[in-house]
Amino acid sequence: MQRLSLAFLVLFMVMFCGTGFAAAKKKPLKVITDTSKISARHFDQKALDKYKADKDFDYSGQSIGKPSLWQRFWDWVWYQIGRLFNSIPFSGTALKYFFAVLAVAFLAFVIFKSLGIDPITFWRGEAAKVAVPYSESLEDIHGIDFDAEIERAVAQHNFRLAVRLLYLKCLKQLSDKDLIQWQPDKTNTAYISELTAPEQKRVFGLLTRQFEFVWYGNFAINKQAYTNIDMLFTDFKKQLP
Amino acid sequence: MEDEIFAQRTDLSGLSRAVEQIKATLSTIIVGQHDSIDLLIAGILADGHVLIEGVPGVAKTLTAKLIAKSIDAKYSRIQFTPDLMPSDILGTSVFNPKTTEFEFKHGPIFGNIILIDEINRAPAKTQSALFEVMEERQLTMDGTAYKMDEPFIVLATQNPVEHEGTYRLPEAQLDRFLFKIEVKYPTLDEEIAVITQQHNQKTADQLGHVKPVLSAHEIVTLRQVVKNLHVEDKLVVYVAQIVHESRSNKSLYLGGSPRASLAIVNAAKAIAAIKGRDFVTPDDIAYVAAPVLRHRIMLTPDKEMEGVTPDDVIAQIIHKIEVPR
Numbered sequence: 001m002q003r004l005s006l007a008f009l010v011l012f013m014v015m016f017c018g019t020g021f022a023a024a025k026k027k028p029l030k031v032i033t034d035t036s037k038i039s040a041r042h043f044d045q046k047a048l049d050k051y052k053a054d055k056d057f058d059y060s061g062q063s064i065g066k067p068s069l070w071q072r073f074w075d076w077v078w079y080q081i082g083r084l085f086n087s088i089p090f091s092g093t094a095l096k097y098f099f100a101v102l103a104v105a106f107l108a109f110v111i112f113k114s115l116g117i118d119p120i121t122f123w124r125g126e127a128a129k130v131a132v133p134y135s136e137s138l139e140d141i142h143g144i145d146f147d148a149e150i151e152r153a154v155a156q157h158n159f160r161l162a163v164r165l166l167y168l169k170c171l172k173q174l175s176d177k178d179l180i181q182w183q184p185d186k187t188n189t190a191y192i193s194e195l196t197a198p199e200q201k202r203v204f205g206l207l208t209r210q211f212e213f214v215w216y217g218n219f220a221i222n223k224q225a226y227t228n229i230d231m232l233f234t235d236f237k238k239q240l241p
Numbered sequence: 242m243e244d245e246i247f248a249q250r251t252d253l254s255g256l257s258r259a260v261e262q263i264k265a266t267l268s269t270i271i272v273g274q275h276d277s278i279d280l281l282i283a284g285i286l287a288d289g290h291v292l293i294e295g296v297p298g299v300a301k302t303l304t305a306k307l308i309a310k311s312i313d314a315k316y317s318r319i320q321f322t323p324d325l326m327p328s329d330i331l332g333t334s335v336f337n338p339k340t341t342e343f344e345f346k347h348g349p350i351f352g353n354i355i356l357i358d359e360i361n362r363a364p365a366k367t368q369s370a371l372f373e374v375m376e377e378r379q380l381t382m383d384g385t386a387y388k389m390d391e392p393f394i395v396l397a398t399q400n401p402v403e404h405e406g407t408y409r410l411p412e413a414q415l416d417r418f419l420f421k422i423e424v425k426y427p428t429l430d431e432e433i434a435v436i437t438q439q440h441n442q443k444t445a446d447q448l449g450h451v452k453p454v455l456s457a458h459e460i461v462t463l464r465q466v467v468k469n470l471h472v473e474d475k476l477v478v479y480v481a482q483i484v485h486e487s488r489s490n491k492s493l494y495l496g497g498s499p500r501a502s503l504a505i506v507n508a509a510k511a512i513a514a515i516k517g518r519d520f521v522t523p524d525d526i527a528y529v530a531a532p533v534l535r536h537r538i539m540l541t542p543d544k545e546m547e548g549v550t551p552d553d554v555i556a557q558i559i560h561k562i563e564v565p566r
């Protein structure tokens with residue numbers, strides 16, 4: 001222990017002497033006098049008066065008026081909330097944790113939304129539905145006077161168009177009786193599969209084939225063929241409830 | 242009844258007979274997978290290449306081999322591996338000391354039906370070797386262009402890209418496939434049928450009894466028939482609307498190309514022919530839209546994270562567009 005103390009003493013003396021030696025080697029300090037001219041500047045009295053007159057710069061607290069009605073309302077709301085939670089035991093800690101969780105949840109919600117992810121579907125682990133705006137039908141079957149249009153098409157010997165109108169009329173009849181759900185995006189096969197009664201399904205399948213041959217297949221159709229097809233549609237209508 | 246009113250314009254009896262024969266042959270070995278088989282036949286009739294994707298063990302390769310065996314044409318099989326080089330597929334020039342000239346040795350790509358097994362096990366460098374031959378049906382090597390014999394069909398199988406040791410195929414190559422067929426697991430009844438069928442089989446060689454039902458020449462003829470099928474103008478517009486919508490859809494980073502539009506029309510014609518019609522209906526278009534588009538479109542990263550699939554988006558696009566009627 002004595003040896004250790006001696007060692008520290010020697011080390012201290014060496015460092016102290018070293019510093020003193022270094023200081024002794026420095027050049028003597030020279031005092032430099034500032035001879036530059038100093039011109040005193042004064043506050044602009046007018047500006048001072050202006051600031052003094054401005055209420056925003058009055059920090060004395062005397063000019064603060066009474067709180068507005070809106071402010072008083074919020075003060076009351078916060079007071080009531082505080083009183084409500086203060087009446088619950090351990091509400092201070094519980095409230096702290098509650099608001100912390102709420103803040104984290106809100107932050108997570110904001111992050112998910114900014115990434116364009118639906119947090120609910122992400123949490124459930126299911127594939128989200130892609131939201132695609134539905135385009136309105138260019139031709140609403142419920143807004144067509146079929147009988148008049150068919151009559152006109154037949155008068156013009158446009159039997160292709162007449163068969164098309166017969167088919168659309170048939171779809172409308174099925175839709176009116178809630179046998180199919182009319183949607184402009186559905187294909188004809190989709191409507192066939194919606195029918196539940198086997199005979200209706202069979203006959204409507206046949207009518208669909210007729211329509212497809214005429215309308216998509218561009219088959220030539222004369223008055224006799226049209227009359228036959230028209231009869232099939234009329235018979236089908238009689239089958240409907 | 243329609244036969245009484247509408248006379249058949251195009252003779253599709255030969256095609257229907259051939260399709261039925263192929264289906265009958267395949268059904269003796271493959272259980273279920275009716276849509277996959279229809280699409281494979283449609284791919285052949287529409288002069289397109291077909292990519293079959295599925296997890297290991299769902300008979301992807303077996304289905305492709307059966308289709309290849311049912312056609313009497315030159316068949317090659319290439320197993321894609323990570324160390325496969327382009328010259329291993331296309332061929333290479335070899336010096337002949339007798340003639341003191343380089344001779345081109347044809348690679349396995351020279352054939353009519355090429356089965357590329359596990360195509361996504363080879364890296365992009367090797368995949369790129371297929372670009373020209375798949376699109377232009379020719380191969381340029383050392384300044385000489387080699388035309389492929391007709392029909393030239395690539396049937397490729399792949400595991401889903403998430404699997405170990407697989408590479409994502411370049412978009413340019415994916416676009417060259419007419420269809421991407423997704424082979425799913427069989428249903429319970431189908432699985433029972435698979436086991437029973439395998440158990441009752443007396444020989445180990447499943448494909449031994451498969452006989453060709455179509456020649457290469459017949460396929461070329463049938464393709465011409467399919468090509469001439471009628472497509473109404475309003476249905477052309479319908480196809481264009483579907484593909485156009487895929488380009489502006491917010492869920493998609495990459496939409497369908499004009500090649501995709503052509504592919505939908507050609508594929509719809511083939512499906513119509515398989516169903517015995519000489520004209521296309523909106524049902525044919527809706528049926529082929531997903532297999533044609535699903536490998537050509539790319540989801541946005543956020544939709545991918547949400548678990549949305551390309552098929553979901555395609556279905557939404559189709560539902561958005563009014564069927565011409």
